[in-house]
Amino acid sequence: MRHKPATLFENTTTRCNRSLTLGRNLGARLETKKDMVGQMKILAVDDDEIILELLKEVVGAAGFPDITLVTSGAEALHTIKNSPTRFDCFLLDIQMPEMDGIELCHHIRKFPAYRSAPILMITAMADRQYIDRAFTAGASDYVTKPFDVLELGTRVNLAARLVQEHAAAEDKSFALEALRDQIETKNPVALSEEIRIDGVAGVIGKLAFENYLLQLTRGGLFGSCIVAFQVANISTIHAHSSGSDFSNTIIDIAEAISDNLRRSEFFLSYRGNGQFVAICHKVVMDTFNDLPGEISMSIRDMELVYDNGAKMDVQLVMGQPVKCGFFSSKNTLEPLYKAVDSAETAAQSLRRLPKNNGWSSKIDTIRNRLKHPSAKNVTKMEMGF
């Protein structure tokens, strides 16, 4: 098994508008653990002592008094290595001498204990290249200076809830491991769970993806495209897979999508329920036309099989790409939801097709056409739009 799902998000944050509204299930669960939030141990790194003092006061007022302040990346790493207890959250400046915050973020992610810890970049660097580098290095959120002190408190609260999600997920993992020893469960990974995907180019977590999109819209950095993919027969695949089998299938699909998106700058995220979403920059809309066929061919070339050796048929559809620039409202996830809805609609259409007119025959047709340059272009209708 190449990967093991370490992060289990179930009914995680429902992020409307400013991304701060938590799902009812999570909210209710968190209410009962409210006292734990105040115990979150934070490490803040900034070479400016006035900013550090400001962070200490703002974050303290938000209910997180346990904050350690350091002024450089080297000092941060030393503190992490020598801390008797684990930090729960990191606040990093980007522009620092010697080791910048992005490099520090990358180093922190190398510690197994901090693979999923929230890392908030708090920086005056508002250019997309810095935002992209930060999320690529593993940042969970990005706050630009000058910041609103109340909003910073809210964002740290959101990070605290993420910490609790991880804690709950770890508890659940232990319980599942124990159960697995006792009873034979077919698939302990829930269909809706976010599966951690490491080592696939451009892939970031679901929450990081949403924060990334929000950061772009906050800064008015439009001109990008969001496109969602849905595995139409994900329930069937899930029902016939073991936990690790299912996780590896999701990772393989992510790899196939990532490989075929490489012609543009992009981030990709798995949202659970067989749903992937990508944000692509500097891409011509027409290039999306052949994408679903190409990705499906990559998946088919992987010759995926179930644990019992039976052939796995993955029916992936792509929704209509949504241009972020079409939305005037800032600080919303509206384009994301529109893209996701489109992919779901495409998946529903595919499910309604008769079996003998199904996906495999479509792929064969498209494969043949791509092999023969004289053949006409693959149309959107054929790809399940």
Added chain:
Amino acid sequence: MNPALSDKLLEIRGKFVSSLPEREERLSALHAKLTEGTCTANDMDELRFIVHKIHGLAGTLGFNALGSFAANLETDVNAAIEKGGYSSALCDGVTSLIGHVQDAINT
């Protein structure tokens, strides 16, 4: 905002203002080098660093005009560093920033 945090923010704002004369002094020295045409790559980096810090702090602590001006000047300094040269407009920008810093000190 709770009163205790408000008081603390005022205190931090005071510290920021206290730090401005030193930043102003450095900016003036760098401005002189820009005017003389003796500004080195290290000096440009230092200029970027000072402007960046003012950009990050000023707006958060309520000095909006100073913060916005520093943000724009930071873009110009970055462009100059990338280009490997600077124009008289950059010198004028630093002069104006020094003016904004003095305004903040006097406020």
